[in-house]
Amino acid sequence: MVKDRLIFPLIQEYLSIFPAVGLLGPRQVGKTTLVKNLKLDRESLYIDLEKASDRAKLVDPELFLKSHTDKTVILDEIQLMPELFAELRSLIDELRQPGRFILLGSASPDLIRKSADSLAGRIGYLELTPFFLGEVEPDETEKLWIRGGFPLSFLARTERESQLWRQNFIKTYLERDLAQIGLSTDPRLVERFWMMLANAQGGLWNAESFAKALGITRPTVNRYLEYLEGSFMVRVLVPYHHNIKKRLVKSPKVFIRDTGLLHALTGVDSMAALQNLLLIGASWEGFVIEQIAATYGEAYEYFFYRTHQGAECDLLLVKNGVVKTAIEIKNTLSPKLSKGMQISMEDTGAEEGFVVCRVDQGFPLSEKVKAVGLREFLGRK
Incomplete structure (x- = not known):
């Protein structure tokens, strides 16, 4: 039997502070399941960047994401589209509200560096480990x-x-x-x-x-x-x-x-x-x-x-x-x-x-x- 993931309260706290929250961890560790069970203050929109159909929605990321400013946008496997970081920076600077984006990432050695270049001061990072x-x-x-x-x-x-x-x-x-x-x-x-x-x-x-x-x-x-x-x-x-x-x-x-x-x-x-x-x-x-x-x-x-x-x-x-x-x-x-x-x-x-x-x-x-x-x-x- 497994209890609730202990990182839950910390994620909720980060979402109340940062416009973007990055949840990092290995594949199959439960990042997607966890964020889908979060109690968010507003409706969420989940985008899986491994799916061609979801990537197609972001051909014009500024246009697409601006049409969902009322939602918390969850971008899964963000390291597959690192070019999004610059767009996210501009969108956050235009409307700086906490909990706008949740970025899920796994298995990218330079993921933090790339996003840090674009989202410094706008994002809080957490690591989801396997069960402990x-x-x-x-x-x-x-x-x-x-x-x-x-x-x-x-x-x-x-x-x-x-x-x-x-x-x-x-x-x-x-x-x-x-x-x-x-x-x-x-x-x-x-x-x-x-x-x-x-x-x-x-x-x-x-x-x-x-x-x-x-x-x-x-x-x-x-x-x-x-x-x-x-x-x-x-x-x-x-x-x-x-x-x-x-x-x-x-x-x-x-x-x-x-x-x-x-x-x-x-x-x-x-x-x-x-x-x-x-x-x-x-x-x-x-x-x-x-x-x-x-x-x-x-x-x-x-x-x-x-x-x-x-x-x-x-x-x-x-x-x-x-x-x-x-x-x-x-x-x-x-x-x-x-x-x-x-x-x-x-x-x-x-x-x-x-x-x-x-x-x-x-x-x-x-x-x-x-x-x-x-x-x-x-x-x-």
């Missing part, structure tokens, strides 16, 4: 971890149905969606790249190694990563290095964001199968990071910390340049405070520390560090 722990029942944590949070995967009647949906999602993304967002290349090559990323979940990014393995250039492999990041498929977690006089790791860590897709890419079809693989630790780490990021959103900036001497912290929550929280992520029921965690907290000046693990009830590991379960940690918000 705050939106599912307390006993569904393991199900969310294995299946991921895409609605049709998580809500599938059986594990087999969920697995088939994810496999077909990956195929469609590779064969159709990548080309639509501007990456015209061999889908089989990108599939190999994506599978390599999955098997190296949470590893340091080494473009040269990936390029050699795939037989392509370093700029090309970096471009693949850029597209996967921009389409919400991967998270590139950058290292923290502010004002620290130590030799630090400078390469980012890369995670497949949705663990359901991670498991589909690596052939994992159940918790029993995952428990027999070394991947389980990296899978849990990525799952925890995504749940924290989805819950706290833009309240923090997110980093990891690692020195060349081996001190490491899996996640730092930073606000206004201050490290508020240091987090070590462990797939264990018997956590211990590591030396690396202690050094990382000293180096970064973290105000508090947590080891997020599989325990049911938290307990202190030191004066500043506590072991907690994931739900307990998220409940601190």
Whole structure:
């Protein structure tokens, strides 16, 4: 069972403030369903830019949109017609009312940049993630971890149905969606790249190694990563290095964001199968990071910390340049405070520390560090 999407009130707030609201997120995450269920102050008009018939209505966008100033116009897959941004800017400047446009976008690495050039000060952006722990029942944590949070995967009647949906999602993304967002290349090559990323979940990014393995250039492999990041498929977690006089790791860590897709890419079809693989630790780490990021959103900036001497912290929550929280992520029921965690907290000046693990009830590991379960940690918000 899934509760209401927790982003609902925030979207309603944005619609009362901004003339245009951009709702971004991966395909099949539920953006269209969500906006169609919004309680709007006026009638809405939905335009699907993937449909030729709807695109035909916008041959003269100024004429068409001016005839619907009394409606909230929803433009789905806006990245397919980036030329509309200039028109929207003019229309908004002529009649600056909140909630005039809702722009839905997925899988465009430069979507925000293009619209920001045209709609700066006129648009508020929100990201719709797959389901996260705050939106599912307390006993569904393991199900969310294995299946991921895409609605049709998580809500599938059986594990087999969920697995088939994810496999077909990956195929469609590779064969159709990548080309639509501007990456015209061999889908089989990108599939190999994506599978390599999955098997190296949470590893340091080494473009040269990936390029050699795939037989392509370093700029090309970096471009693949850029597209996967921009389409919400991967998270590139950058290292923290502010004002620290130590030799630090400078390469980012890369995670497949949705663990359901991670498991589909690596052939994992159940918790029993995952428990027999070394991947389980990296899978849990990525799952925890995504749940924290989805819950706290833009309240923090997110980093990891690692020195060349081996001190490491899996996640730092930073606000206004201050490290508020240091987090070590462990797939264990018997956590211990590591030396690396202690050094990382000293180096970064973290105000508090947590080891997020599989325990049911938290307990202190030191004066500043506590072991907690994931739900307990998220409940601190």
